[in-house]
Amino acid sequence: MIDIKYIRENPDVVRASQRGRGEDPTIVDQVLAADEIRRAAIVEFEALRAEQNIFSKSVGAAKGDEKIGLLERGKALSAQVKAADARRSEAETKSQALTLLLSNLLDPAAPIGGEEDFVVLEHIGTPRDFTKDGFEPKDHVELGKLLGAIDIERGAKVSGARFYYLTGVGALLEFALINYAISSAVKAGFIPIITPVLVKPPAMEGTGFLGQAAEDIFRLEKDDFYLVGTSEVPLAAFHMDEILNSEKLPLRYAGYSTCFRREAGAHGKDTRGIIRVHQFDKAEMFIFCKPEDAVAEHQRILQWEKEFLNAMEIPFRVIDVASGDLGSSATRKFDCEAWIPTQNAYREVTSASNCTEFQARRLNIRMKDGQNTKPVATLNGTLVAVPRTIVAILENHQNADGTVNVPKALQPFLGMTRFELV
RNA sequence: GGAGACGUCGCAUAGCCCGGUCGAGUGCGCCUCACUGCUAAUGAGGUAGACCCCUUAAAGGGUCUCGGGGGUUCAAAUCCCCCCGUCUCCGCCA
Numbered sequence: 443m444i445d446i447k448y449i450r451e452n453p454d455v456v457r458a459s460q461r462g463r464g465e466d467p468t469i470v471d472q473v474l475a476a477d478e479i480r481r482a483a484i485v486e487f488e489a490l491r492a493e494q495n496i497f498s499k500s501v502g503a504a505k506g507d508e509k510i511g512l513l514e515r516g517k518a519l520s521a522q523v524k525a526a527d528a529r530r531s532e533a534e535t536k537s538q539a540l541t542l543l544l545s546n547l548l549d550p551a552a553p554i555g556g557e558e559d560f561v562v563l564e565h566i567g568t569p570r571d572f573t574k575d576g577f578e579p580k581d582h583v584e585l586g587k588l589l590g591a592i593d594i595e596r597g598a599k600v601s602g603a604r605f606y607y608l609t610g611v612g613a614l615l616e617f618a619l620i621n622y623a624i625s626s627a628v629k630a631g632f633i634p635i636i637t638p639v640l641v642k643p644p645a646m647e648g649t650g651f652l653g654q655a656a657e658d659i660f661r662l663e664k665d666d667f668y669l670v671g672t673s674e675v676p677l678a679a680f681h682m683d684e685i686l687n688s689e690k691l692p693l694r695y696a697g698y699s700t701c702f703r704r705e706a707g708a709h710g711k712d713t714r715g716i717i718r719v720h721q722f723d724k725a726e727m728f729i730f731c732k733p734e735d736a737v738a739e740h741q742r743i744l745q746w747e748k749e750f751l752n753a754m755e756i757p758f759r760v761i762d763v764a765s766g767d768l769g770s771s772a773t774r775k776f777d778c779e780a781w782i783p784t785q786n787a788y789r790e791v792t793s794a795s796n797c798t799e800f801q802a803r804r805l806n807i808r809m810k811d812g813q814n815t816k817p818v819a820t821l822n823g824t825l826v827a828v829p830r831t832i833v834a835i836l837e838n839h840q841n842a843d844g845t846v847n848v849p850k851a852l853q854p855f856l857g858m859t860r861f862e863l864v
Numbered sequence: 865g866g867a868g869a870c871g872u873c874g875c876a877u878a879g880c881c882c883g884g885u886c887g888a889g890u891g892c893g894c895c896u897c898a899c900u901g902c903u904a905a906u907g908a909g910g911u912a913g914a915c916c917c918c919u920u921a922a923a924g925g926g927u928c929u930c931g932g933g934g935g936u937u938c939a940a941a942u943c944c945c946c947c948c949g950u951c952u953c954c955g956c957c958a
Contacts, residue, residue: 484916488927495927498939499884516938534915685913808913815913 443803444544446477446537459548464556464766469543476537483533487526494519543653546800549774552765559764560777566748567757569781570838577842581784582833583715586612588844590864591836592716603713604705604720606829611861615835616723616828618855620698623725623750623826627696630746632727637676637699640667645679648805650771650797657706673699674822677728681807686818688809692731692739696825699724716829717782717789725825730807733799736819740796743823744776747792750825753851756834757781759788771797780834791830794823836861 449456453474457467497519501512553561572579586592591612597605608616624634646652646668651659660669670676677697686693701724705711712718727746731739744760751758763775772795779788799817802808808815839847846861853859 481916484927488916491928492926494938501884501938513938518938520938 443541443800444547445799445803446473446541449473449541449544450477456544456547459546460544462548462552462554462765463545463768465545469540473537473540473544476533476540480530480533480537483526483530487523487530490519490523490526494523542647542804545653545768545770546650546773546798548765548768549796551762552768552774553762555764556766557764559766560761561764563760563762563776565757565759566752567755567781569757570783572783575842579783579837579840580844581715582836585836585840585844585846586716588863589836589846589861591615591861592832594715601720604718606716606719608832610864611856611858612832614856615832615852615861618852619826619828619831620723620725621855622753622852624696624698626750626753627725627727627746627825630694632694632696635677635680635695635697637670637673637680637697639670639673639676639700639702641670641675641679642667645675645682645805646670648682649675649678649801650769650804651675653770655769658704660702660704669702670699671703672701672822673697673724673726674728677726677822678801678807678820679805681730682805684807685815686730686807686809688732688811691809691818692729692735695728697726697728699726701827715833717833719829722827722829724827727821727823727825729821730802730818731821732809732811733817733819736796736798736821739819739821740774740776740794743794743821744778746825747778747794747823751778751780751791753849754831754835755849755851756791756831756838758791763793769795771795771800773798773800780830781838782834783837789830789834791827791834792824794821796821 444456449470453470457470460467460469494516497512497516501516553559580588583592583594586594589612590610591608593607593609597607628634640662643652643666646659651668651671655671659671661667662669668675676699677695680695681693700721702721703719705718705720708718716722727743729739729743748758748760758778758780761777761779763772763777768775775793775795777790777794778792780791781787782789797820799819801820802817807818807820809818835849836846839849841847844863848856848859848861
């Protein structure tokens with residue numbers, strides 16, 4: 443949510459941001475109009491209420507006939523207050539609902555455009571030349587089968603399309619990835635945290651996932667729960683309605699959870715393998731910090747992501763995601779995309795978002811800064827999204843016979859240097 | 865799943881039966897000041913948030929918040945209803 447005072451004072455900036463995202467700039471004017479009505483309704487209500495408060499006190503002191511007369515007038519006043527309160531409440535609801543429609547302000551540095559208009563910031567590592575190695579790379583589905591690591595057929599049998607089993611070294615690889623990721627994060631000062639995956643609507647709403655992203659969320663209607671699509675949701679909501687001590691900031695959490703995605707609107711996309719699935723595990727960084735530190739924290743998150751991919755010995759590139767593809771909460775987003783040999787393409791494996799005060803305002807997370815309380819900034823970034831990282835490791839580190847070399851960093855966690863055929 | 869208790873200003877509690885003098889007492893913690901070589905002790909004062917108006921620099925005025933929502937009433941922490949949460953006991957269970 444954007445500060446209503448900021449919108450009042452800088453409507454053009456907000457309109458420009460909406461336009462840059464390919465979203466409706468006229469919402470700004472609707473918000474401003476609703477805000478006018480809201481404030482007028484508040485003034486009216488509060489004046490009546492003040493009158494009533496004074497009046498009520500005088501009733502307590504009065505006696506006999508005098509009191510009876512006063513009660514008559516009190517009734518009338520009470521009705522007026524009630525009506526004004528109803529108008530106020532309606533105006534506030536409307537104004538709030540409209541304000542929530544606005545996406546976060548764009549960082550002026552973010553490239554403008556749609557999904558394809560990202561800017562490549564850097565390439566790290568070089569894609570392996572399989573021609574030189576003298577063999578055609580197998581894709582992760584085939585490798586997964588040869589190694590007894592991934593069972594897609596049975597995933598489909600039991601749960602349907604986009605489900606899978608990780609078996610044998612596949613399962614071990616997940617544990618190794620998570621262990622390596624979390625222990626690195628803890629060394630870097632993160633607080634490890636395992637989150638709920640079912641959350642109530644306010645948590646979902648607050649993190650900004652019930653807007654245009656709502657289609658991609660599993661919902662348990664009977665119990666009014668959402669299945670989180672990322673632990674960003676329970677991590678952001680962890681401090682919901684709290685006032686944090688600014689001296690304790692930044693608070694850095696490394697969360698681990700399963701993630702659930704409907705992948706609505708992705709029909710036909712990545713239908714093979716485990717690149718795009720309904721359920722996967724992920725370790726996520728989440729940071730609460732002072733707004734003035736957000737840009738630096740964002741860079742730090744990106745740096746940790748790069749270190750992780752380097753440790754996995756995977757070639758990748760970093761992109762500056764374009765305005766139209768940021769989601770409603772991020773002001774700027776960097777993705778790391780790993781080289782996937784059999785697709786001859788870079789594919790997103792991690793993502794780092796700076797949400798400034800947008801989520802914190804929705805979730806009512808503030809800090810005490812001297813005399814003032816004001817919203818904190820929140821940032822999130824992927825440490826490791828398991829299936830896609832497995833894909834990248836298997837495909838990049840495969841040998842001609844289908845065995846796969848284990849990256850050095852993971853060897854202590856796996857107790858092996860190579861995945862053998864089963 | 866059954867029975868009961870409870871949810872108050874950082875923490876612990878009072879107030880609820882008998883509605884107005886309660887935005888709310890007390891203790892602890894914390895902050896400021898005083899006193900004292902230092903610390904401790906003692907004394908005095910302070911100690912939530914949101915919003916609106918006015919000015920927009922400060923100050924000031926007002927409204928709301930006693931888990932959440934609704935109702936009764938001129939008036940609700942206090943009475944009534946619903947919801948959420950916590951705890952205790954019993955049963956069941958990873």
